[in-house]
Amino acid sequence: MIEAVIFDWAGTTVDYGSLAPVIAFKKAFKNAGIELSDEDIRQDMGMAKWDHVGRILELEDVKKQWEQKYSELPNNNDRKKIYADFQQSLLHYLKEYTELKSGVLKTFNYLKEYGIKVATTTGYTAEMMKIVKDKAAEDGYAPDLVVTSEDVNGLGRPSPAMIQLIMREFNISDPRNIIKIGDTLVDIEEGQNAGVKTVGIVEGSSLLGLSQVEFDELDNEEQIAKRNEVKRKFEAVNADFVIDSIFDLVQIIEYLNESMDKKW
Structure with a gap:
């Protein structure tokens, strides 16, 4: 049974x-000058959010955008900054959604x-x-x-x-x-x-x-x-x-x- x-x-x-995590991810990455598509975000949806941020940073298009903007690939400190921004945004949007x-x-x-x-x-x-x-x-x-x-x-x-x-x-x-x-x-x-x-x-x-x-x-x-x-x-x-x-x-x-x- x-x-x-x-x-x-x-x-x-x-x-x-x-919707809430998608909006929060887009906002956090946009703050870093990176544009994400819904598909970029949703392909690993459901993972722990720290892991999810890591997966997004490994996407080829994201690495390309990052290198163009910062002349280097994202590091662990960049990941921590984006994750903190994502958390702050999501905590706000969760109340709404x-x-x-x-x-x-x-x-x-x-x-x-x-x-x-x-x-x-x-x-x-x-x-x-x-x-x-x-x-x-x-x-x-x-x-x-x-x-x-x-x-x-x-x-x-x-x-x-x-x-x-x-x-x-x-x-x-x-x-x-x-x-x-x-x-x-x-x-x-x-x-x-x-x-x-x-x-x-x-x-x-x-x-x-x-x-x-x-x-x-x-x-x-x-x-x-x-x-x-x-x-x-x-x-x-x-x-x-x-x-x-x-x-x-x-x-x-x-x-x-x-x-x-x-x-x-």
């Missing part, structure tokens, strides 16, 4: 489109009703998560356990360390009794490395990369095409399941529980 569900935050349960996605409370209440524990992992720091967690709790979403990479000696995604800590805290020995759901490929990789069931969510995801307004403005055929594009990305990394919206998770849980019952 499914004993626990582990959710991501931005793009999965809050912040439709995972922490809004529950549609269906989150309904799903959360279903899990509580059936005694399924709820935890979260994230690429955010503990300081960032305090803002997000408190705002979500005001709106009725309060997971049993909120874990950051700071709780596991900085071992962020795709390391399984955060999920393994959750398993110990919940006293769950079999990873097959756990579902990890997220909106990025690194969410899926994290779950796979921990041996749990993985679910990719499409609408409002970082992979979709659109705000609620932008998605709603698309016609039906464009919406279907965008959804299918994201589904193919999740399928390409062998996510166990891909769902359009978060309440579809209920069907996955019921399917898995029924399958487990048959095996026993």
